[in-house]
Amino acid sequence: MKTIFLSIYEYLASRYREWSPALSLYLLISIIMQVLYRVRILTMIRESYADFRSLGFMDYMSLFGRTDAVTTLLILAILLLIFMAAGPFRKTGLVLASAFTLVQCVALVLGMDFFRVYETTYQKSFWTDENNSALGEMFISILSETSLRFWVFLFILTVLLIMFYRLFVRTYDERGMAHIMNTTPSTVPARTAMMFPGAAALVLAALALFTGGDKGLKSMADRFPGMDAKKSTVALREFAMSPLYNLALERQAPETGPAADKTAGSTGPFTYRFNTDSLENSDRYDEIDLIPRGRRYNIILFFFESTAARYIDLDINGRAVTPVWRRLRENSLSAKNHYANFPLSANAMLSIMTSAYDHPSKDLIIQKHSNIGLTSLSQVLKDRGYRTCVIHPGDLRYAGQKRFLKYRKFDRIIDYNDLKDIPPYNYKVGWGLDERSMIEPSVAFMKEKREAPFFMVYIPVNPHHPYAIPGKEFNITGDIPVNADYKTKNWLNYVNSLHYADAALGALVDRLEKEGLMENTLLFLFADHGEAFYEHAKNYNHPFFLYEDNVHVPFLVYNRKLIKKAHQYRGISRHIDIMPSILDILDIRGPAEQEGISFFGPHRGQMALLHTYWKDDYMAIRDGKWKYIRRMKEGFEELYDIEKDPGEKINLAAGNADLVSTYRSHVLKAREHKLAYYNIMLKKESSPALKKRSAAKNALNKNRKAAERKEL
Known part of the structure; x- marks a missing residue:
């Protein structure tokens, strides 16, 4: 040996x-x-x-x-x-x-x-x-x-x-x-x-x-x-x-619920719609009667990409970056303080289409649980005779969007693979085709059966990173200096891509107006989330933080026949409010599980409950003039007076302990509510066809096991 x-x-x-x-x-x-x-x-x-x-x-x-x-x-x-x-x-x-x-x-x-x-x-x-x-x-x-x-x-x-x-x-x-x-x-x-x-x-x-x-x-x-x-x-x-080290040895800590907060108290029996009445004020808003209720309006949802609210009024070299947005605003009800509940496209789709918050974990509901038993706006409208279509010049398989939409009663789901062979806009611009590739197929769908109203969802690609444009005619900033630092270059590229996306929106609206398709149509136009460019340390792109550039987004409802001049809703509105507001205008009762309210109806002033969990877990509240942000793991807290400090530079948390404690308690209650909400909703299957396939699969497995036992 x-x-x-x-x-x-x-x-x-x-x-x-x-x-x-x-x-x-x-x-x-x-x-x-x-x-x-x-x-x-x-x-x-x-x-x-x-x-x-x-x-x-x-x-x-x-x-x-x-x-x-x-x-x-x-x-x-x-x-x-x-x-x-x-x-x-x-x-x-x-x-x-x-x-x-x-x-x-x-x-x-x-x-x-x-x-x-x-x-x-x-x-x-x-x-x-x-x-x-x-x-x-x-x-x-x-x-x-x-x-x-x-x-x-x-x-x-x-x-x-x-x-x-x-x-x-x-x-x-x-x-x-x-x-x-x-x-x-x-x-x-x-x-x-x-x-x-x-x-x-x-x-x-x-x-x-x-x-x-x-x-x-x-x-x-x-x-x-x-x-x-x-x-x-x-x-x-x-x-x-x-x-x-991080690539080879880093272990991600298991997700756990937030530490119990002694000030939170018991949430009591579970009820849908977490209470988001303002804690800062007792303002009440009267019914908005700009749009007659109960008609069978055509509905368009336009998910404008990656745009913070402040960019709508931005001028570059004496020119408006988003002239179409400004033009549409003149015949619209716009919201001054509209918020994306989660700064991510996939969760924006969830909140807007179902009036539901995101799951408090990192899991994307539409990707991990595409068949979840949430009732979507498209399902409600389809059941009432609407024709339904969604169109996207990119690949809807991203983040499980296509699977999710297949369970939502859409007559037609059109994306990159359907558009790539249709000229003249079938060339790549960033993550998808030119935005204008959506115009002709969507117009054709709208004109098919005019006796039935339509529900059309547009999901464009740009100005999403990498901030592309199809040609120099959309370059509003002028030539970018060769010696410009990368932050400046990225921002200028973004502004040009935003200008291009705005022009594509204008081409669509002009075509719909020309075809008479906007006469009885309400266009709900909003950004899915914002886009940040280092206004705060590490805050680039959109999903990492909850500052205003990430979550404060533009929103308007347009119809130049019904809305003769610009109107502004000054309260706080959220993505989760879009579906209830549409159903309110159509005089349709919404599903019990919707979390938002109709801002067209009389209501108390609301708070915006915000969350992101890409790299780190943050929750936030926008309430009146206040913005509270909490990093959940470390407990780091921020408090800003948005009216005096819109750039969120002066953290007032240390000097407002009672207010911070109140918002902290509310954030922790909100997380408990979300967990309870999804404990209920994830037990539901949204599709009878899915249940049928599941039953067939179980029967097949049962027969296979019986055959194996017989052989033995």
């Missing part, structure tokens, strides 16, 4: 001696790349965060030391395993080690670009099941954000690794690396190569044991008094993360 172990030891030792030069070099490349990554990240931290400009490299190292040490130890172990397993197959070992090192380097360089864009380290929570349903579109968006630095780094790294690979292959093939190194007058190179991995492992183990930790984070956070201690601790923790 001793002889066997000795033989194994001698074999492994000889392999280690032979491979130690290559092992040392590849390990050294990994360490150098991680150091370069940290230097670059520290530079970006100082550029993006005024509160952390005094952060030194040694202080930063004390934060990331443990994470990077563990990551590098794992890299060393994998490289050692590759070389030892390769044995005499030298080329195989070098190819695998080179590929593994290249993957690390690409991940780190991509991590630099990710931090540049999102001002934090990549974490697994940034990637969701929704992303998996649109990999092609995600790739387009990722490519649009990669910098020249990324491609230069990638080229240099690839060339270097190819050179090292060829050098080692030639050296091993000719005489053997160990022999080459031992022919020199000194054996120092060979000894150094053999000792370096072991010495590095000892240093890394010490760093892993004695650096980092929450205690160090909290003491470091106290050194930056310009930021709330909890918020500072969260930021420093994310700065200390490594994209390599």
